[in-house]
Amino acid sequence: MLAMARASEDLLLVHDLSALAGVRLRLDEPLARYTSMKIGGPADYFIEIDNGAALAQVLIALGRHQIPICLLGNGSNMLISDRGVRGAVIRLTGEFKKIDWRETGDQVEVEVGAAYAVTQLVRQAARKGYAGLEFAEGIPGSVGGALVMNAGAYGSEFEKVVEGVEAVNFAGEAVRLSRVQMTFSYRDSHLPVGLVVTRVALRLRREEAAQVNAKLTELVGKRKSSQPSGLPNSGSMFRNPPGDFAGRLIEAAGLKGQRIGQAQIALRHANFIVNLGGAKATEVRQLMELAQSEVRRRFNIDLIPEVKFVGEWPER
Numbered sequence: 673m674l675a676m677a678r679a680s681e682d683l684l685l686v687h688d689l690s691a692l693a694g695v696r697l698r699l700d701e702p703l704a705r706y707t708s709m710k711i712g713g714p715a716d717y718f719i720e721i722d723n724g725a726a727l728a729q730v731l732i733a734l735g736r737h738q739i740p741i742c743l744l745g746n747g748s749n750m751l752i753s754d755r756g757v758r759g760a761v762i763r764l765t766g767e768f769k770k771i772d773w774r775e776t777g778d779q780v781e782v783e784v785g786a787a788y789a790v791t792q793l794v795r796q797a798a799r800k801g802y803a804g805l806e807f808a809e810g811i812p813g814s815v816g817g818a819l820v821m822n823a824g825a826y827g828s829e830f831e832k833v834v835e836g837v838e839a840v841n842f843a844g845e846a847v848r849l850s851r852v853q854m855t856f857s858y859r860d861s862h863l864p865v866g867l868v869v870t871r872v873a874l875r876l877r878r879e880e881a882a883q884v885n886a887k888l889t890e891l892v893g894k895r896k897s898s899q900p901s902g903l904p905n906s907g908s909m910f911r912n913p914p915g916d917f918a919g920r921l922i923e924a925a926g927l928k929g930q931r932i933g934q935a936q937i938a939l940r941h942a943n944f945i946v947n948l949g950g951a952k953a954t955e956v957r958q959l960m961e962l963a964q965s966e967v968r969r970r971f972n973i974d975l976i977p978e979v980k981f982v983g984e985w986p987e988r
């Protein structure tokens with residue numbers, strides 16, 4: 673009976689969503705292809721949305737049907753369970769990839785859609801001689817994901833360049849936040865739960881293009897020499913504990929190269945876990961738990977995951 677009620681509820685929702693312009697719905701869509709780890713089971717509802725009006729309508733429809741919502745950027749900071757995601761996974765595209773530059777004297781403001789790729793943004797800024805984003809070269813996220821995560825590297829992070837955010841709440845209402853209304857900390861933007869970031873305003877400054885590009889080249893070199901390349905991964909699995917580095921601690925615990933199934937603690941950087949081919953989310957998670965328990969046992973330090981666990985996990 674319950675299953676029948678569920679099925680008819682599903683049909684109603686599918687009907688509602690399919691009628692919306694600028695929305696593409698897929699049922700039971702495998703998510704591995706949308707994550708940098710290449711891991712993740714199916715989403716009940718996978719919804720790609722092209723514009724703000726469609727987004728508001730989708731959020732209202734999902735709310736009416738009480739469907740849980742998960743936002744997917746470029747999936748570069750997520751571990752999605754093998755069982756996948758019950759509810760809706762939303763991915764922004766279309767007009768959420770627009771970008772506008774405004775230059776006033778030495779000051780530059782860029783308004784960029786949440787689905788825009790960070791690496792593309794960084795390179796465009798460098799080409800134009802706009803400084804401030806060089807630290808983000810090589811961060812494979814979307815602008816929305818980078819804002820939410822307060823992504824950072826080499827002593828800088830998104831909070832240093834953010835001016836404001838446009839978003840939509842789960843009731844479908846537009847929300848604007850200026851920099852003073854936001855609180856950032858290490859890898860966290862503390863945005864209210866249930867906000868979908870749609871557009872971000874950043875403040876950069878004009879400099880010599882050669883200077884900006886030289887900084888970029890230097891940081892690309894640093895990244896290449898310290899991080900694993902070629903194998904799917906999610907970047908740093910753990911936050912760095914105050915005054916130390918998660919990678920150093922995991923390596924000192926003797927876990928570099930440790931494998932569970934097809935997941936391996938990277939040989940090049942112990943805070944990375946790489947997918948050797950066909951790794952399961954459970955294998956990655958077990959490896960993370962092993963790192964946590966060994967680092968706790970040897971150094972009495974708790975490693976806090978930086979990656980977000982998404983979806984339906986087996987009872988732990």
Ligand SMILES: Cc1cc2nc3c(=O)[nH]c(=O)nc-3n(C[C@H](O)[C@H](O)[C@H](O)COP(=O)(O)OP(=O)(O)OC[C@H]3O[C@@H](n4cnc5c(N)ncnc54)[C@H](O)[C@@H]3O)c2cc1C
Nearest residue numbers: 745746747748749813814816817818823824825869906907
């Ligand atoms: C090789 C590699 C190197 C990396 N290097 C770095 C680094 O140097 N520094 C660093 O900080 N990170 C790094 N990362 C991690 C990751 O790239 C960043 O955290 C990135 O900002 C995540 O963006 P994303 O679009 O992939 O977000 P996702 O992984 O898709 O999502 C991350 C979180 O943001 C939420 N989210 C995404 N988009 C939106 C939106 N529009 N509205 C509301 N919520 C949203 C998601 O629900 C999730 O909770 C690295 C990852 C890899 C694979």
